Amino acid sequence: MPKIYVNGIDLFYKIQGTGTPLILIAGFDCDNSYWSAVLPALVNNYQVIRLDNRGVGRSSVPDSPYSIKQMADDTAALLNYLGITKVHVVGHSMGGQIAQELTLVHPEKVKSLILLSSWAKGNAKFNSIIEIFGNLSIHLEAKIYQKTLLPWIYTENFYSNGSIEDIINIIEYCPLPTPHGIYHQTRAILDNDTSNSLSNILCPTLVVVGKEDILTPVTFSKELVNGIPNAELVVIESSGHGLLIESADAVVKLMLQFLAKHACS
Numbered sequence: 001m002p003k004i005y006v007n008g009i010d011l012f013y014k015i016q017g018t019g020t021p022l023i024l025i026a027g028f029d030c031d032n033s034y035w036s037a038v039l040p041a042l043v044n045n046y047q048v049i050r051l052d053n054r055g056v057g058r059s060s061v062p063d064s065p066y067s068i069k070q071m072a073d074d075t076a077a078l079l080n081y082l083g084i085t086k087v088h089v090v091g092h093s094m095g096g097q098i099a100q101e102l103t104l105v106h107p108e109k110v111k112s113l114i115l116l117s118s119w120a121k122g123n124a125k126f127n128s129i130i131e132i133f134g135n136l137s138i139h140l141e142a143k144i145y146q147k148t149l150l151p152w153i154y155t156e157n158f159y160s161n162g163s164i165e166d167i168i169n170i171i172e173y174c175p176l177p178t179p180h181g182i183y184h185q186t187r188a189i190l191d192n193d194t195s196n197s198l199s200n201i202l203c204p205t206l207v208v209v210g211k212e213d214i215l216t217p218v219t220f221s222k223e224l225v226n227g228i229p230n231a232e233l234v235v236i237e238s239s240g241h242g243l244l245i246e247s248a249d250a251v252v253k254l255m256l257q258f259l260a261k262h263a264c265s
Helices: 039-043 068-082 094-105 124-137 142-153 156-160 164-173 179-191 218-227 248-261
Strands: 003-006 009-016 020-025 046-051 087-092 110-116 205-210 231-236
Touching: 003 068, 009 068, 020 068, 020 094, 039 046, 039 248, 046 068, 068 094, 068 179, 087 094, 094 110, 094 179, 110 248, 124 142, 124 179, 142 164, 142 179, 205 218, 205 248, 218 231, 231 248
Parallel strands: 020 046, 020 087, 087 110, 110 205, 205 231
Antiparallel strands: 003 009, 009 046
């Protein structure tokens, strides 16, 4: 599987499909597989690049501080290595913060931007939750820790219809992130704030959030749309923070419509 050495780490990535480049940046605690539910529809139309951010998956997990800007630099270095000069960028949760920083530092690279369940600046409650997540990650057994996150990510309906059992099975049988990698990602989240720079994001931007997202609520997405000049907001009913799994069909439909509209950006 391909890796490149960049900014002092090995960065794992995958490429599938042909066409206009589209890079998918996963959120906190997630590797590139988190995009699996929307991937088939995307690779039919685009050259899809996925990566494992530093701290998770098959990328390096240094036991030293990370920053969102650093992860954006990792992403930019990957694009440079691949010879990609212009790309559609999609980020979920923390990946949305990385996508914002990538767009701010390298605006010439970004054709369009899609931010899923993301934010510019966390409020006191959000910051407290993220700090707790980080502290728990280094004190709880990995599988128990992963299960403590689930109520923050998925809705009551996702629990009641039994879908949550599939997620629990993944936790039970798949490799889990390294505790110090998770911890350093949470610190990166707490240290980042794009709220004063949103007006500098000039590319077409789609902001999507689940109406029942209790981790990054609709108000966070409204702040993004209010700050980014060329942004539009879509709220998905009956979905939470994990909309890439709970509402995959709705999300990929929105993505494809938006990407087609801005194919020549």
